[in-house]
Amino acid sequence: MSKRKLDINIHDSHIGIWQDDPNDPTFREEVYSGLIRQLRGRGWSVKEDPQVRKHYSCLSPGHRLAAKGTLRAKIELSGRVTKIEFWCTTYPLDNPNGRRYDFDKLQRMTYLDQKRWELEKRRILTWLLSFASLEIKDKNLSKLSADQLIQKDYAESCHTKPDLGHADWHADYNRTSKDGELLSQGQTVWFAGHDGRIRRGQAFYNLNSMWWVKISPNERTNKSCRELFTKQPANLRTKLNERRRRGVLERLLSRAVQASDFRRAEQLQGILFGDEQVYRIWSRKDDAYYAVNSCGYCSDANRAGRYTRAEAEKEVQRVPHILSMVCPDGKHVRFDQDAA
CATH class of the missing domain: 2.30.30 (SH3 type barrels.)
Structure with missing residues (x-):
């Protein structure tokens, strides 16, 4: 019996395992389920994806999340492809939706996590070679400058x-x-x-x-x-991470309020805003607050983004027919012409 033929596409921390026939009933058991068994055999914890289970239960059998040490992985079966994508928990959180949604995951990893990913990649390829002939396209090994x-x-x-x-x-x-x-x-x-x-x-x-x-x-x-800057910043030793810093501090502030640690919350609010009052932004279209750094929405006022009056007014006046400014006392202020 001839070996199964598979195309392997590797890019960043993503490994795609492709075959020609999308209707091959053995692909799920041999490749998708086999990959999960291989990971579990090497100490990975593999569970269902709770978000897929909650919103798309019929697709849940083809989606799994895996974890081992500082590495995380998403495994997905879709038609004629089984995909696995890795990320790690050690680099700073940039995307408010989670590290799994970041670009350049491999580049963001620490040296040791990159080596752990490399080891997992080699083990997956070695396992696939045991029952299939592979054509490998590794974009990470591009020789182009x-x-x-x-x-x-x-x-x-x-x-x-x-x-x-x-x-x-x-x-x-x-x-x-x-x-x-x-x-x-x-x-x-x-x-x-x-x-x-x-x-x-x-x-x-x-x-x-x-x-x-x-x-x-x-x-x-x-x-x-x-x-991008066209002129060299004055102090090259200063990190340009104000947005990330503010996001981290605001999340810590929300946790302190939730835990009723009001002294800690007062300290964090002083670091963020000094003596200025704090405002929030409400979207009448989405029936939700702006989240931290104007990135996304949330229904919980404590987890909502916090803004100075100048920041809130500027954003609300940009789209006054949709947004309202929420004052410290909870009053909603509109700037559209109809409210004038």
């Missing part, structure tokens, strides 16, 4: 203008930097890395407000123009 990757993207993009060599940015807001200057192709820029440390690179236009930043001959990243 950062310049070559950028040029490859330009060559393959339908938005590239032949006379420019890249897409047209159409308007200045697609190339206005964080410090208010206009970006030009290939210029030197500074930006905050995942750890908040200042990094330097060359900016090359991608699409809309996004720019490729060449960090080294073999490394690039994709950043919004509003994350």
Whole structure:
């Protein structure tokens, strides 16, 4: 009997196991269930995904979450592909929805977690080779330099203008930097890395407000123009992580209030806002509060984002037909014309 043929696509911390026939009834048992058994045999805890179970119960058998030490993984069966994607719990929380939704998961991992992921990848491939012939495409091993990757993207993009060599940015807001200057192709820029440390690179236009930043001959990243500086920040030792810092402090403040630790809550509010009063933002469209850093919504006033009066007024006046400012006494203030 001939071996099963599988295509393996590896990118970042994602491993996709593909086969040609989407109707093969043995694929679930041999590959998806087999992968789960392999992980459990190596000490992983594998359980159902509670969110999928809650909202899409019919899909729950094809979705699992796994954990071992500081590594986490999501396993999914969909048609003719079994996917497993890893992340870790050791790098700073950026995405309010959780680390599993971050980009560049492998790059964010610590050195030891990267090695643990590499070991898991090798073990999975060795297991697959025991019963299948594999064609492996590992984008992490690309030999193209950062310049070559950028040029490859330009060559393959339908938005590239032949006379420019890249897409047209159409308007200045697609190339206005964080410090208010206009970006030009290939210029030197500074930006905050995942750890908040200042990094330097060359900016090359991608699409809309996004720019490729060449960090080294073999490394690039994709950043919004509003994350880039055209002038070197005065103090390179200062972390540019104010947004992340505020998010962490606000979450600690919410926990202190929930635990009735009001002295701790008072200290944290003083660190965040000084003597200023705290406001919240209410969306009449979504019937919910703005969450921390204006990122998402929540129905709990304690977990809602906290804002100064100036911050709240500015945001509410931006879309007054949808938003209201919630004062410290709980009063909702509208700025739309109908309320005037």
